[in-house]
Amino acid sequence: MPEPHTAVDEAVVDRTPADTFAAPIGITSAVPDTGRAEAEAAKRGIRRRMPKLTLKLASGLVLVVGITLFGIIAPFFTQSPTFSGNPSLQPPSADHWLGTTKLGYDVFAQLAQGTRGSLLIGIVAGSIALVLSVLFGVLAGYLGNWSDEILSLVTNIMLVIPGLPLVMVIATYVPGRSWLLVAIVLGITAWAGPAVVLRAQSRSLRAREYVAASRVAGERAHRVILVEILPNLLPLLTAQFLFAIIFAILGEAGLSYLGLGPTGSITWGTMLNDAQTGQAIGTGAWWWFVPPGLMIALLGAGLSLINFSIDEIINPKLRIAPEYTRRVRKAAREGRGVAVEGSIA
């Protein structure tokens, strides 16, 4: 097995035992003549794949949907984020919910517009990273041989080149940066990590019987990848997409803070940059620099909470093991368990 990421491969393969993928959606639902019982079983199978609505998932969804709606709707109801007729550096009040900046901009209006800008950059960059990681990861894992060698080499190079410094270098050479350009640059520097994981996964999926069956049946490579492999990677891809969004938003915030962000757009990052150049810290204008960072942290927390639930689908051990130990402990407490003092808690 001539490749460098043995342990990652093994770890990832370990984390996804065969039973997770035992009933690929493509196959179970494609057979038309199954009995009712089997159809119901298939439906149950799909439901089992959907995350259970736990407190974690619910609060994650509330945070993410709430922030997204705020970014979509709120800018229509606030004053213009670049209206400078307000008194400057006002603390929060009834007129200005989050106070005003040094130039008299309303922080709430800026935050609403910035939410829109940051989300847009995050989603575009996340999508680009997703497409590239599928291209490099899944293709490398599925095709194997020399295509794998080349694709993996590119992936490994992109993995070790420090991303943000590279983005900084590129951004400096381009004088007028649109938000789209920033999103594209962030996207093309962020796909390597996910691609490594996807490659390992595709390699292990490739060895499964149903993929082999489909190949023996004479299906072409693109069909095997689209129909047999990608659907089974869906939970993983979702998790990676959500992470890519938050990392792109973090990256944009860092770039903007250094003054290398999109010109002419308002994002959470440009707000923080304004706050820094406007001496918000020295003058104690906390209402200026706390809200944008807090929004980033809240969105990140929301996306991570959703990812927790996806993680528990990808890796059933994460859900089953804690449940099992809880059950053992309860049984022991009721005096009917076999667990004794000194066993694993």
Place this chain on the structure above:
Amino acid sequence: MKFYARRITIYLVTLWATISLNFLLPRLMPGDPAEILIAKMQRAGEVSETTIRNIRLILGSGSDVPLWEQYLGYWGRLLHGDLGISVTKYPTPVTELIANALPWTLVLVGLSTVIAFVLGIGIGAWVGWRRGTWVDHLVPGTTVLQSIPYFWLALILVAVFAVNLRWFPIFGGYDVFAFPSGPEPTLAFLSDAIYHGILPAITIVLSSVGGWLFGMRNMMVATLSEDYIITAEAKGLRPGRILRAYASRNAAIPSIAGFSITLGFVVAGSIVMEQVFTYPGVGKLMFQAVQNNDYALMQGVFLVITITVLAANFLMDLVYGFIDPRARHNA
């Protein structure tokens, strides 16, 4: 041995790609960065012939030398340790500026990363061991820490502990008034540098510990349901021994293998964070270079950051090959 040969090949190719990227980027960009920069500098004041020549040499424009000859010349200068002259601090060589800044970042980011890694792996192992108890509820909290931008956390820490409480200095790597002649090898200077480094270090540790902790906890939970753990329990081994020798060692492997992914985030975060603290490291140097269109300095800093990251990754590969024989033999 093949494992190390492959890794070294990847690092060499990466190094070559980075250097070539440094060379090609300004030449591929739309417009002419050299002319834009020279025009910008001429607007600000008189520009000497040497500076113009320097800029053209780095950015490659206005000359009729073919591209591959420029490329060879670029390598030649690089191999002689010549990274060019800084425009920001004219006429200091870029290598000298970087040599002064690098130790600050290396010590700060290096130490903080080691602390965060050890803390994260240790606490992660314990939290995974205590799976199914109240400790599980702490796990989502770690990801909140992870999604906070480094520099924003730094801003908050400065606002609270430096500006309001006045426990720590607001900026700098050492007290420039107490040591006007720069760093000196005395105990007083060392303690002053440590005092200035506490807040930046706390920022890095707080922001990066969550990632290690979370990854380790999940691997721990997965490892603990392996058959060999049950066998170990059935043999009647002490829980402490199972935790240390059986579970943690195996669960820690992916964290070490995935070190490079996480290190990238730490380096990126630290560069921006240094700006908040005006810490005299390479992050601040990079920022100055970007602000002043100092391309030679910028390319030099980017190169040095890449080499450092590659070195850290190689170090981790050595550790990894040492603790996991499979990596050495199967590779």
